[in-house]
Amino acid sequence: MLIGLATEMTIGNNSGVLLTLKNSGALTITSQGGNPITLYSPVLPTKKNVVVTLLDSGNLVLGEYDDSGSMKHAMWQSFDHPSDVLLPGMKLGVNHKTNRSWSVASSFSTNNPSSGSFALEWEPRKGELVIKMGGKI
Known part of the structure; x- marks a missing residue:
């Protein structure tokens, strides 16, 4: 799937998404x-060749x-913003230069996508992956 910036483009489906x-x-x-x-959202509006692509990954x-x-x-990619699914190629861990961290958290329920009780994240002090429940290892 490709969406180009030539004109404002919208893709919808029967779920209402x-x-x-x-154009900006x-x-x-x-x-x-x-x-x-x-x-x-870019800092300054762009008129460059900007395209949205859904990769096979x-x-x-x-x-x-x-x-x-x-x-x-x-400019932006969904794999930099994991939610409740970890796919091959997604980031999980900590960038020590920027202090940005990437973790995966369970969703509360099928109808409520907010963060649930469980999380998988990198513990930089111990140098290992940990599973947390309610914020505790």
């Missing part, structure tokens, strides 16, 4: 007629492309 790439370069998702959630990538069609760089 809309994915929109705005912002990527939003709206569910069930609710308020849109901004996944990515499941990673949704917003990238800037050159005129030959090659990606210059990824």
Whole structure:
């Protein structure tokens, strides 16, 4: 699936979920007629060759492309924001330079996607993966 920035594009399905790439370069998702959630918004509006691609790996990538069609760089990608699923290629751990961490948490329930009781994360002091329940190892 590719969405280009030539015009504002929206992809919807029968579940009421809309994915929109705005002319400014912002990527939003709206569910069930609710308020849109901004996944990515550039600091300055862009008129560059910006495309959203759903890769075979499941990673949704917003990238800037050159005129030959090659990606210059990824501006945003879903694999940098894991939720309750860990797929091959997703990040899990800690970036010691930026103190950014990536972990996976269970969802509360099928109907409530907020974080549940369990989490899988990297414990940098011990140098190991840990499973936490209610914040405790």
